[in-house]
Amino acid sequence: MSENVKNFKPNFSQETILNMDAISIANAIKSEKITSFEVVSTFIEHAKKINPLINAIVEDRYDAAISEALEKDNQTEKADKGPLFGVPISVKEAFQVANMKMTGGLVSRKHLIAREDAKVIKKLKSAGAIILGKTNTPMLCFCQETDNKLYGRTNNPWDVTRTPGGSSGGEGALLGAGGAAAGIGSDIGGSIRFPSHFNGVVGFKPGKFQVSADGHFPSNSHALQERMSGMGPMGKSVRDMELLYGIIADTPPAEQSLDDVNIEILSEDTNVPLSKKTKDMLDRMEQFLRTSFSVNRSIPPYFGSSARLWQEIMSMDGGREMEKLVFNNDRLNVLAAYAKEKLTKKTQIHPFLSWALIGAKLFKPSASRTREIENIVEQGDDRLADYLKNRLLIFPVYHTGAPTHGKVYQEIFSIRKTFLQYMPYVAYANVWGLPSLTIPAGTDENEMPIGVQIISMNGNESAIFQLGKIVEDNVRGYVRSMKLD
Template sequence: MGTDQSSVLSAQSILNMDASSIARAIKDGEITSNEAVNIYIEHLKKVNPAINAVVEEHYTEALREAQEKDNQNANVTKGPLFGVPISVKEAFNVENMKTTGGLLNRKHLIAREDADVVAKLKEAGAIILGKTNTPALCFCQETDNKLYGRTNNPWDVTRTAGGSSGGEGALLGAGGAAAGVGSDIGGSIRFPSHFKGVVGFKPGKFQVSSIGHFPADTIPLQKRMSGMGPMGKSVRDMELIYDIIANNSATEQSLDDFEIGILSDGLNIPLSQNTKDVVGGIESYLQKSVSVNRSTPPYFENSAQLWQEIMSLDGGKSMEKLAFNTDRSNVLAAYAKEKITRKTKIHPYLSWALIGAKLFKPSSGRIKQIEGIIEQGDREIAAYLNNRLLILPVYHTAAPEHGKLFQEIFSIRKTFLQYMPYIAYANVWGLPSLTIPAGTDENNMPIGIQVVSMNGNEDAIFKLGKIVERKFGGYNRCSRLD
């Protein structure tokens, strides 16, 4: 129980609690912020050596902040996350902490002010325990880099943590914080949530400020694909934290006004039987109370191709400049040298992704076509999703072994066309997407599903998410490393 044994709540119960519950317990005097922060720090010290999720500790400062909050006058207005310990993806600037992007050439860079998202969370009373690992420049769906190394899945350390918010997912899966915050331009919140049994929410386009996120989105078509959003233990936390960080609050809605769309059978993309069973079970349950239909959303089947082309619009030049700003290495030569010697400064996941961006860079004529497709698609999809919520898988399997996810998505054989459609749809069209744990596979690895709709339908998304969470289990803290 840390330094204070007076709490009526056990350490295990506090590690299992979501941010809303901890905030309530602090407000009601059942626990102090100092106790909660101590419990989470001690837990992180125990589990982090196995998962390598926390790459920069903020423990001393967190304990000081917690004590200050506990000493505040009872009449002081307190935010909705007052005294709650959280974690932050390394990509977000936190004042007086590093923002490296997992690059050796940035290992000493200290942020002088908070990212907008971080500032809002602090204003709401949250206390930051530390920053969590990402792939280099967040440019991969597996979390490994030359500066901090590889993050492991707490459910099975031989399996991927996903990415790019892989450190957040691993930490939260093991119960290392009450909640956290990540970012998602290609499944970066949803892959880690799905693989670790965590709840995650990717907001729709332009709903949350990206100021203070590294790397910054500088290309308009990429910026619309990106979302800064919460990760944690419950749908209600996603709703609460989204309300804190979003530009506008969600509008009250009724599920009676919506029909539920399930992806059509027979599409030529892989899906494990375990995942089919999870989706089928949700479909059967929902049919008892709401309208559920099988269909293929507009532009679903070409969204993976569009996603890859949009990610390759500049041939990876902006990322290459950040990665190689202190040397003159050719990215192809750097990749070859790393595969032979393993002694370069750039992780091969990043250099190979940059090579792929050059190979898949669209021509100027194709860019004009893409812009036209996006303009027309936005109109059609908005009409389709006006009163519809989609339930989609996240990936075709639960968490694979380290390296396999990268091979499936970054193969020169364009296998991303098979494996990315479920994820790419929400990115390409800038749609809000909520990931909820809803089952497990034959190895007891978590399986999540997405609830997707259009901007403005966030309230309905959260309402449906709570139904799925309540019926199919939701978050279950991994205690294997306790």
Template sequence: MEKLQILKMDASSIATAIKKKQITSVEAVTVFIERIKEINPSINAVVEDRFSEALQEAHEADEQLQNNKSVGRLHGVPISIKECLHVKGMKTTGGLEHRQDLIYQEDAEVVDQLKQEGAIILGKTNTPALCFCQETDNKLYGRTNNPWDPTKTAGGSSGGEGALLAAGGAAVGIGSDVGGSIRFPAHFNGVIGFKPGNATVSVEGHFPAVQHDLQKRMLTVGPMGKSVQDMQLIYEILSHSPVKPQTLREFKIEILPLNPGYPLSTKTGQLLGQLANFLEKIYNVQQIMPPYFRDSALIWQEVMSINGSKLVENEAFNNDRSGLLRSFLREKLNQRTKVHPYLSWAIMGAKMFKPSRKRIMEITDILQQGDELLKTYLDKRLLILPVYYQSALEHGQVFKEIFSIRKTYLQYMPYTAYANVWGLPSLTVPVGEDEKNMPIGVQIISGTGNEDAIFRLGKLLTKRFRGYKIAPVEER
């Protein structure tokens, strides 16, 4: 089998090919290792590899098949893991220099689950510092570039995963999402990503952990890759249960209408219109703004600001006596500090928007009421929302827009905040490209329990529209 053919294959196809002995695990792992070596100097996606161990495990996987031993659903398949998840024998740094020598001796629960199914980990991928930004850059490992255009952002916080998978550097990968961290990179890099619903997948072994119950409902771990089929396979492994079969025709499909309060690029708006025109020929399609959409961005900001992100600040600055404000100002004066200015600014924002105890109680009541309403509303509904108002921007621009709280934040953040605030499963699929061939994706959202319908619609859209394409990365 040719190298390019293997690189384009999803995890499900590679697993099948290995079991049928059409390719060996060693061949598959070798092809992806070579690809990473080719592309990583340009995109800086993989920050720590385990190539020698992966090849040894691939040899063992092939021997197991030769000896007719029972094997898992990902037997011999090469995968990648976001840096924030513990992998035995590897670092979990959060992109912080003072953690660069910390090696963990236990796997995160999701990593252990994947290993039990036979997956082989190639390496860990880059994140922003403490996963606290929608762009991927940190002081320890540097910036990750979009493989379709290295001057553009790969998104965050699972930006390393998005860039690596778009460039064909792994069969499938694992990211995490507390505020669009799977969906931004999936959208910007043109890959598929699935943010599971609240409490359906373990977050044990994720760094940093979240402390408050309102924050816990927003953090999930999920797959990123090349096909919706892989998203379903990995989700079923991580959630310990197969999805319940559903009939797509029983669902209403609601597409976010164009609204001047939530502006979209011309191309993004056109793509939503094309989706509506295609789907309304088959299904019951309406253009409606879902309940609580307007409130979601502000609620997300307040929930993430509980306690003023004190634990994040303590972890970021450790024994650094320079302090938050001084560190940020020194960076503005081009004086190097140990904490990335994206993180410093995010922490300052959390301090400014820290909710009072009374407000936390109000938010708790709003969420309880909203959970009940949306449970009924989403019973037989699928929502289609943008991920962001346009395709990938130049490095630093998304950070400026998201952290401009009183201006563009409230226009652009509701798209991704919605699924986090309400703990909903959300699948991102690439449906088109802009004028410069940069990918554009959309989200498919519904209630927990409707994953099968989400995946069915995702498969339909990836078949009819763009789907996954491998990025032709230029070597440095």
């Protein structure tokens, strides 16, 4: 394999290939303007160059990817060629991929090999995608930063001293640097949207129950958590997100018109922190959208309560199921593990996870509060189904672009409940099980990417993607970081 990769000369320049989205690559391969071998080889060589600096790929399958690319190039013209034919993608470590590890970042699981593909992986392979490798996550995907004791920390390709976000942080970092054409992540608390926002990539969190979670580790332990979770694509264009979502969704979205759609941009009067650069970006977006749409600034129902509801739902069982996964063969309990790690830094449990599990115990709702939450959610679903019928919401993702490593963790997991200040923007779509598209829309004070979310209800995905393409064409869109080239 190494000699083939070393000696090939693509018809397209390396920079052109790395900047292409999945649809462009698939079309070029099908029209024989380029081979899958040339594309896959280009991405592999680039990934091998950048990965030592960002630590995004934790397990590769480069030899297998090259073999699969050659097989596709040798197929006859009459062969069935799916929409992702020959396209190299990456996969969040949390998804089962046959014959690859599935660890959740736990040292205790470092030798566990998946026997079969997760359902979404089967669908992507059937569409012709070629998997390059699996990307890093925090332990058990339980943090909005990406670091664990097994694989270490992932860095942002725009500035390696800054976080790529999490839990799909390896995906965000790799795609931000152009290390794959597209990828697949998961999101129960901003885990697709944080990395998309921080690394300048496009990401889509599907609404509740739209994409199968079969083969994702860890699984959700409570029905309310299941509705908050979404398995979705990440990549370089809105049209790719629409394509990939159509492939992995149980029911592809129906076509819609934007003729009667109202756009609501989140008001500044939320008492939630937001940087001046982000405020300016939203103001500019409002101005250009007003030329074609009805646009208002408002605060949607339940915005003020969603961050608390998110934390309580995440803490429904006090972290018991995750604690079993972590400490099943360990004499330490979570408090002892956290204290020992802080003192010695020699445990197998990252403090991000142990502190999050402690927080789950502290914030576990009582039985009466749980019933109250269930009632709030039931009533809220009905109200939002009516409110969002012909309405698209535009939110920020976070109050700043990517901060230095550890800052997001400090802001969200503080004992002072500062998650109430910093989680509302992303928690809203999770609590109410809403589809949300993140699009790069500018840069912050440190020249780091910042994005916006377009949110609505299940069934309005087509409208979300249509507006997303308009935003993408008029603001920043995906720009590959070339700082590591």
